[in-house]
Amino acid sequence: MTGVPAVELVGVGRTYDASGGPLTVLDDVDLRIDPGEQVAIVGPSGSGKSTLLGIMGTLDTPTRGEVRIAGRSTAAMDDAERSDVRARSLGFVFQQFHLLTHVDAVANVELGMLYHGYPRSERRRRATDALERVGLGHRTDHRPSQLSGGEQQRVAIARAIAHGPALVLADEPTGALDQATGESVIELLLGLDDAAVAVITHDAAIAAHLGRQVRIQDGRIRSDSRTAGVGA
Amino acid sequence: MARLAARDMIATAALGPRSRPSRSVLSMLGIALGIATLVAVMGITAANETRLRLDLEALGSNVLQVRAGSGPDQQIVPLPETAPEMIRRIGPVEGAARVSVLDEVGVFRTDLVPDSMGGGLSAALTQVELAAAMDLQVAEGRWFRDADLDLPVTLLGARAAEQLGIVETGQRVWIGDDWYAVIGVLEPSTLLPTLDRTALIGDRWPVVEPHPEGTTIYVRTRTGSVDAVREVLGATANPAMPRAVSVSQPSALAGAQDAVDSTFRSLALGLAAVALFVGAIGIVNTMVIAVLERRDEIALRRAVGARAAQIRTQFVLEAGLLGLGGGLAGGLLGLLVSVGYSLVVRVPPTVDLTALGVGIGLSVLVGVAAGIYPAARAARQSPMAGLRAG
Ligand SMILES: Nc1ncnc2c1ncn2[C@@H]1O[C@H](COP(=O)(O)OP(=O)(O)OP(=O)(O)O)[C@@H](O)[C@H]1O
Ligand SMILES: [Mg+2]
Numbered sequence: 161m162t163g164v165p166a167v168e169l170v171g172v173g174r175t176y177d178a179s180g181g182p183l184t185v186l187d188d189v190d191l192r193i194d195p196g197e198q199v200a201i202v203g204p205s206g207s208g209k210s211t212l213l214g215i216m217g218t219l220d221t222p223t224r225g226e227v228r229i230a231g232r233s234t235a236a237m238d239d240a241e242r243s244d245v246r247a248r249s250l251g252f253v254f255q256q257f258h259l260l261t262h263v264d265a266v267a268n269v270e271l272g273m274l275y276h277g278y279p280r281s282e283r284r285r286r287a288t289d290a291l292e293r294v295g296l297g298h299r300t301d302h303r304p305s306q307l308s309g310g311e312q313q314r315v316a317i318a319r320a321i322a323h324g325p326a327l328v329l330a331d332e333p334t335g336a337l338d339q340a341t342g343e344s345v346i347e348l349l350l351g352l353d354d355a356a357v358a359v360i361t362h363d364a365a366i367a368a369h370l371g372r373q374v375r376i377q378d379g380r381i382r383s384d385s386r387t388a389g390v391g392a
Numbered sequence: 393m394a395r396l397a398a399r400d401m402i403a404t405a406a407l408g409p410r411s412r413p414s415r416s417v418l419s420m421l422g423i424a425l426g427i428a429t430l431v432a433v434m435g436i437t438a439a440n441e442t443r444l445r446l447d448l449e450a451l452g453s454n455v456l457q458v459r460a461g462s463g464p465d466q467q468i469v470p471l472p473e474t475a476p477e478m479i480r481r482i483g484p485v486e487g488a489a490r491v492s493v494l495d496e497v498g499v500f501r502t503d504l505v506p507d508s509m510g511g512g513l514s515a516a517l518t519q520v521e522l523a524a525a526m527d528l529q530v531a532e533g534r535w536f537r538d539a540d541l542d543l544p545v546t547l548l549g550a551r552a553a554e555q556l557g558i559v560e561t562g563q564r565v566w567i568g569d570d571w572y573a574v575i576g577v578l579e580p581s582t583l584l585p586t587l588d589r590t591a592l593i594g595d596r597w598p599v600v601e602p603h604p605e606g607t608t609i610y611v612r613t614r615t616g617s618v619d620a621v622r623e624v625l626g627a628t629a630n631p632a633m634p635r636a637v638s639v640s641q642p643s644a645l646a647g648a649q650d651a652v653d654s655t656f657r658s659l660a661l662g663l664a665a666v667a668l669f670v671g672a673i674g675i676v677n678t679m680v681i682a683v684l685e686r687r688d689e690i691a692l693r694r695a696v697g698a699r700a701a702q703i704r705t706q707f708v709l710e711a712g713l714l715g716l717g718g719g720l721a722g723g724l725l726g727l728l729v730s731v732g733y734s735l736v737v738r739v740p741p742t743v744d745l746t747a748l749g750v751g752i753g754l755s756v757l758v759g760v761a762a763g764i765y766p767a768a769r770a771a772r773q774s775p776m777a778g779l780r781a782g
Pocket of ligand 2: 209
């Protein structure tokens, strides 16, 4: 609760111009995640979790409200500036891993730093290092097709953390994995770094691993374990 | 800060084609064909020109031509009537003969055609010695004999005969104001291409007095004696005014570019342009499909910090690389064809680096242009796609 939040949303709303008229999928969301905090975002399908994560990660812009990342408002940023924020301060983990199938593990991790500005040798060094940390130091030259689902997701996690982001955003990172593998991947994700982590999950057991749970329904925050005690 | 090094940009752009090699090769085909045609056409026409020059040199390196030059008062000084005879007396001269073109005299099939319809044929006076001096070959009939020179008979160039519709000797043509019997038709001559459209008449037959400017004496020397003969030609042809004689070497003016060659050239270049255009469409297609197929990759790149502009650059460069690949392959193929053709027509093969460079540069440009639209689509894709696809 001290210092600048990793990310802060104030009165954020998102309305789509859908064919059947405007569709509001996020409404009046206030959310603050502090450095190092680990937050589970839960809620029914279609409740707006991915939309929220995209807005926190500057992939989408809200139609109302304000987003501040490490204290900087994203409202006035253009595409290049928002992209640079992602390159330097954020890391993403997706349900479907999104690895390039034609290159090996270390190249996939390096890709996460391509737009960061590191020289080639630094990218290689950090990528190797990150693969070590996710326990795949011996598989650096393997292609995704030679790795199991859990291993592929660990490569994706290495890619998300190799540049030392302040905030890691994961959208159902265990959704494509079995229960046990999912648990171990989550353990890994939470044990890795001092980055703040926000994880969308449908799995209550996994949500319980994280220090804080935020529940979303119909585009609004229905409960937040951090503010619950204060009675907000 | 977030700018990519050139090396990273190219490596990134090469990733797509590298992961789908056969499709990439197919999409390069059109451009490769276009560039191959371009380079081959340049090579073939260059080889043809070289061949022509070599032919002229082979035939005419020991041929000189003598014309009337101008005197001190800038007036043309006609060559003396006896000049050919005098020249023939020079030791190393193997043959010499005069040709005088009569530009006001028309050549026609009948006497009914009005004078204004020249038909593009001309008449010229000549001497018996011309055939030997210039190695002229008769296709039909026979060459002049001495007795023919004061008779109304003519030998026609091949094109002239064709144009006049002459099928056999003995037919008559209307030259100036008289009928002439055709005694022969000439083969085309590389050294004297103008004879092709000329009707030759013996120079003792009184038609009109030729202009001194229209008169040329062709001189064949023994091999190796051209320079020596050249030295004395002026004084021999016109002892009174040696400086008013102009001497030149026709093989040095190898400009007789064939019209057929230039038609072939523009046709082939047109084809090359069509192939390049088709190639461009092929690349647009491939790239549009690639952009659709690689939604996830684009989304991922956006998530890890690629700007829209960097995505656009990546795909434009990728298309440029496809163009480059096509250009290199086509350039190589074109060179092979050129070299093969050179060997067939027996000229030393040369590599036209300019044509090659222009061809490859052009193919990169075509590729880049073809990439603009697909790249714009890639750059427009929502960065949210990665979260939605899952
Ligand atoms: N481009 C769009 N245009 C219109 N509606 C959209 C668009 N993108 C998302 N939506 C709608 O926004 C709502 C929230 O979507 P979102 O993906 O955030 O849900 P979610 O909570 O992540 O669901 P899930 O658990 O199934 O992933 C959904 O009803 C969805 O249909
Ligand atoms: Mg979702």
